Amino acid sequence: MENLLPKARPIEFHPLKLAKKQELTKSTFALEFEIPSALSSQYHFEAGQYVTLQFPVNGKVVEKDFSMTSAPYEEKITLGIKISSEESFANSLFKDLKTGDFIEVSEPRGRFTLSSKPHEFRTIVGFAGGIGITPILSHFKNILHTEPRTRLFLFYGNKNKKQVAFKNELEELANQHPxxxxxxxxxxQEKVGNGLFEGRLNEKKVALIINQILQLDDTDEESTIWDAVDEVLICGKGEMIKSVANACYRHGIRKKNIHFELFEEFNEDIYPVEKEFPLLENIEVGFKLFNKEYKTTLKDNKMRLLQQLLIQKFPVPYSCKSGICGSCECVLEEGQVELLENEYLTEKEEASGKILACMSIVLSKNIKVNFDLM
Structure with missing residues (x-):
C-alpha cells in the first residue's frame, strides 16, 4: 500500500515508540510499535488495515503506507516492510530507525476488512504474493482467535524459500491450529520437485489448486472444499490480483466475496468492463481540491475522470487507479457518471453521492465534484 499523493481528507498522526525491529529476510523486516494507553482509542483497528509512517529522508519528510501484520487482540502495531532498493524509503527506515526512537504514525485506516462471524462455520481462502502476506497474516491471526468454527487455507507465493517473510510465525499458527x-x-524461481508448487500464483495455478488441493471436503462428502468457500482474500502485485481474482470469479465465487489489497500503482481494471457508453465530447468539469476551485474541459469521455485530470497535470490524489484504495474518493455534486465496479465504496456511500474518480465514466456534458472530504 503506497499512496503517491495524499487523500484530500486530513490524516491524524501521533508519535509512537518503536519497541522492536526485526530482519526477516535479506529484503524484508518488521517494525513493532507500542500503543500508549492514552492513545488506545485512536489506534483501535480492524484486521487488514494499514497505517502511514512519516519519516525524514534526505532532508524531506516522506509519507508511506504499510499494512499491519498484527491482529486487534494483540494491542500493538506490527508492520512488515519490503526493501525494494538502496534508495527506497523502506531502506532508510531500516538503516536509520532504532529501537526506542519515536516516529509519526497515522491512525489506522483502510477497507481490506471482513465482518466477524464467530458463530458461523466458514471457509476462507487467502492468496498472497511476497510482502502481500502482511494484511492476510493480520486477518488469519484474528480469525483464528475470534472465529472457532472458521477454517483457513493460505496459498503464499515467493521467488524462493529464502524470501518467505513471516515463515516462522505462519508455521507456528499452523502448528497451533492444525x-x-x-x-x-x-x-x-526455485524447483521444489513438484510442479504444482513451482511458478507464479495466477489463473492457471488457481485452477490446479481447486482441482488438486481444495477437493474432497471431510465435512460434506457430496461437495468439495472450494464449493464451501465463503470469502477470498488476495494481496500482492496488480497482475497477480487481477489473474487470481478473475480465476476465483470464473470458478463460482461472487465478486462481492472476493476482496483484494494492492501494494503498488496499477492502471488496469481488475475485472473486464462489459458495458459500452455513449460518446460525449467537450465536457465541462469543475472540482474542488485542497480548498481550491478548478475548471477544465475534457475532450471526451473515452477515459475515466481521474485519468483525464492526471493527463492535464492536476494534483488529484490517487494510488491504484483500479477502484481499490479509495485515494480518489470524491462527492459528485452536479452531473452524472457511471461508477464501474470497485472494491472500496459501500452501497450506502454510493447512494450518498460518493464516487471514485478512477472508476467514473462521465455521462453528462457538465459535472462538478468535490475531493475535499471531511
Whole structure:
C-alpha cells in the first residue's frame, strides 16, 4: 500500500515508540510499535488495515503506507516492510530507525476488512504474493482467535524459500491450529520437485489448486472444499490480483466475496468492463481540491475522470487507479457518471453521492465534484 499523493481528507498522526525491529529476510523486516494507553482509542483497528509512517529522508519528510501484520487482540502495531532498493524509503527506515526512537504514525485506516462471524462455520481462502502476506497474516491471526468454527487455507507465493517473510510465525499458527489452518507455499524461481508448487500464483495455478488441493471436503462428502468457500482474500502485485481474482470469479465465487489489497500503482481494471457508453465530447468539469476551485474541459469521455485530470497535470490524489484504495474518493455534486465496479465504496456511500474518480465514466456534458472530504 503506497499512496503517491495524499487523500484530500486530513490524516491524524501521533508519535509512537518503536519497541522492536526485526530482519526477516535479506529484503524484508518488521517494525513493532507500542500503543500508549492514552492513545488506545485512536489506534483501535480492524484486521487488514494499514497505517502511514512519516519519516525524514534526505532532508524531506516522506509519507508511506504499510499494512499491519498484527491482529486487534494483540494491542500493538506490527508492520512488515519490503526493501525494494538502496534508495527506497523502506531502506532508510531500516538503516536509520532504532529501537526506542519515536516516529509519526497515522491512525489506522483502510477497507481490506471482513465482518466477524464467530458463530458461523466458514471457509476462507487467502492468496498472497511476497510482502502481500502482511494484511492476510493480520486477518488469519484474528480469525483464528475470534472465529472457532472458521477454517483457513493460505496459498503464499515467493521467488524462493529464502524470501518467505513471516515463515516462522505462519508455521507456528499452523502448528497451533492444525485442523483449521492449511498453508501451501509456491516458488516462481526455485524447483521444489513438484510442479504444482513451482511458478507464479495466477489463473492457471488457481485452477490446479481447486482441482488438486481444495477437493474432497471431510465435512460434506457430496461437495468439495472450494464449493464451501465463503470469502477470498488476495494481496500482492496488480497482475497477480487481477489473474487470481478473475480465476476465483470464473470458478463460482461472487465478486462481492472476493476482496483484494494492492501494494503498488496499477492502471488496469481488475475485472473486464462489459458495458459500452455513449460518446460525449467537450465536457465541462469543475472540482474542488485542497480548498481550491478548478475548471477544465475534457475532450471526451473515452477515459475515466481521474485519468483525464492526471493527463492535464492536476494534483488529484490517487494510488491504484483500479477502484481499490479509495485515494480518489470524491462527492459528485452536479452531473452524472457511471461508477464501474470497485472494491472500496459501500452501497450506502454510493447512494450518498460518493464516487471514485478512477472508476467514473462521465455521462453528462457538465459535472462538478468535490475531493475535499471531511
Amino acid at each position: 485442523d483449521r489452518l492449511e498453508i501451501h507455499y509456491f516458488y516462481s
